[in-house]
Amino acid sequence: MLILNSENWIKKRNKFIDKCRICHNELLKTCSEPDAVSAQILSDCVSRNRETDFGRRHNFGQIKTLTDYRRAVPIHQYADLEPWIQQILEGKERVLTVDAPYTMLKTSGTTGSSKAIPHTAHWRYRYRGPIIYALWGAYGKYFPQLWDHPYATLDFLWERELPKDFIGKIPHQGITNREISLGKTDFTPPWYNAPWVDFTDDSSGFMERIYLRIRHFIGQNLRMLAVIQPNRLLLMVQILSDMAERLIEDVHNGELCGKPLFEPKPELSARLEKLVQKDGILLPKSVWPNLDLIACWKSKQLGLYLEQIPALFPDTKILPLLTGSTEAMVTCPVDDHPEAGILTLTQGIYEFIPHDDENPDFSEENPETLSYDQLTVGKIYNVITTQANGLYRYDIGDLYQVVGYHGRVPRLAFVRRQGVYSSFNGEKLTETQVMDAFQAALGQLGLPSVLYSCFPVWSNPPRYVLIVEAGSGWPVSSMAGLPKEFDLALGYLNSEYEARIRTGRLARSVVKQVAPGTFQDNWNAKVAQGACAPQLKHHFCQKETSLLEEIESAGLVIETFF
Structure with missing residues (x-):
């Protein structure tokens, strides 16, 4: 356990605060001097790596300006860089960068199988x-009170954990x-060695680790919670209730777990028991009345979770986190803006392609890109980035909207x-994954292909509902097995979906049987009402639930299978 206000902790805290201020000021400085920063990063990424295989192939030695760079290097998808990465995994040196990666970062598999992203010491x-x-x-x-004492901040953003997966001899693990x-x-906070962060000698499951953190912070003057997904906050509420x-x-x-790791506190125990008697459950604001700040992702897809937080954590400010991906950070908060941070120009080179809903996957081989100072407020853009880990003009696959300038x-x-159709809390399902999983489930059950559609349904926890046009020839036993087989297949294709089902962050899917022709009848009705027929396309993975609601309200569901 940490010793409250110990001299050692105070030294670590003060050193940490100084680093935070310096780096924050450097990021703010880019807002008035962005051009110089971009030039330095271009030099670091190109000049430093000109003697690599990739650098020689693309004439890095001849590149002087960003215009030169754009001409020499095409825009890449992961599939374009994968052969180079494979050479690294086979042990070859100086492929993408002069310094070899010490680990490979594992992505969630949003657009296919999990990727391996080089992570070099220089990049980190x-x-x-x-x-x-x-x-x-x-x-x-x-919120300077976040540094008041060792228990002022509870950081859920990362864990110290030994790597479990390897590609050859190189560790392959998530960025957190x-x-x-x-x-x-390298980011080393004063709580770096705290038992609620260090799980190198622990094999606890997901929910148990949340309980462990609650146990350490119960009775403490907690001022801030930092989580990635806001549903983590709802899980804390659930655990406070279920494990009270x-x-x-x-x-x-x-x-803790039968071990005498803390000082016994009968008075605190009695106070908690009174809170349960009063409210029926342990509420976060009763347990931590001085909680001032929550930091978490605040994207629109997480709206239902975010709407629930104020009631559970009243009078607590909610600010955004960094946004980005395993491959690249894109934004970072620099102030108390409630929704968005600024472009992280200190992290890499960023280019932008205007997003077009009619042509979402830009088809030109090497389309023209815009710089950060050419963007229009309100417009949505694809982000192309160059990072010091060897991702050169890399399409990260994320869409961002400009909400202003700092x-x-x-x-x-x-x-x-x-290309992602649904993501409640990070599972990021694509239509391709849903289609492949459904076909695999049908194959497992020996069923023929039918028309269907998958809908994201908000609940606590949320789940996916399949509307399936199954005829009378389908045996009930097979229909009853379809939700389970679909979840198994989808979990195999998308590890994040499997993890969220396993940890209760998503409920298991539901299948609702409708008669053949239901989707066609709906299409016919919309055309009759004046909709443009060519624009009415059937989606196997829906973005919202209006069609599901129409089908249910019309009484077209024959039977429901869980």
Whole structure:
């Protein structure tokens, strides 16, 4: 356990605060001097790596300006860079960067199988570490009480964990999992060695780790919660409710998992018991009455979760996190703006392609791109980035909307993944994944192909509902098995979906049987009402539930299978 206000912790805290302020000020400086920063990063990415295989292939030695760079290097998808990455995995050196990656970052598999993104010490030391310090610098500027004592901030954003997966000899793990700090500018907060962050010797499950953190912070003067997905906050509420009896007993006995790790606190235990008697459950605001700030993702797709937070955490400010992906950070908060941060020009080179709903997957081989100072407020853009990890002019597949400017730098809000049809809390389902999973489920059950559609349905927890045009020839036993087989197949294709089903963040899918011709009848009705027939396309994965509601309200559902 940490010793409250110990001299050692105070030294770590003060050093941490200084780093946060410096990095925050450096990010703010880009708002008035962005051009110089971009030139430095271009030089670092190109000049530093001109003697790599990729650098020689694309004449890095001849590149002097961003215009030169755009001419020499085409826009890449992951599939374009995958052969180069495969060479790295086979042990070849100086392929994309002069320094070899010490780990491969695992993506969620949004547009297919999980990717392997090179993670070099240079990238983490010069870029990723400082931007996270800058993030905390923004929070600390407006909420300095976050540093009052060792238990003022509960950080859910990452965990210290030994890598479990390897590609050859190279670790392959998620970006939120870290084994060690690289020191100096690598993000190393004063709670780095805290038992609620360090799980290198622990195999606890997802829910148990949340309980562990609650146990450490119960009775403490918590001022800030930092989580990635806002549904984590709802899980905390659920655990406070479901495990209240266990928590009260552990506090009374000074235990965690049967081990005497804390000082027994019968008075606190009795106070918690009174709160349960009063409210029926343990409420976060009753347990932590001085909670001032919550930091989490605030995209529109998470709207239902975000709408629930004020009632559960009243009088608590909610600010956005960094946005981006495993491949690249895109925005970082620099102030107390409630929705969006600024473009992280200190992280890489960023180019933009206007998004067109009529032609969402830009078909030109190497389309013209815009710079950060050519963007229009209100417009949505595809983001192309160059990073020091060897991703050159890489299409990250994310769409961002310009909501304003901070100085000369745009303020961007994440809209959605390119090609992603649904994502309640990070599972990021694509229509292709849904289609492949449904066909696999039919094959497993020996059923013929039929017309269907998948709908995201908000509930607590949310779930996906399949409307299936199944005829009378389908046996009930097979229909009853379809939800399970669909979930298994979709979990295999999308590891994030499987994880969220397993941890209860998503409920299992539901199948609603309708008669053959239901979708066609609906299409006919819309055309009769004046809709343009060519624009009425059947989607196997829907973005919203209006069609589902129409089918249900018309009484067209024959039977429902869970």
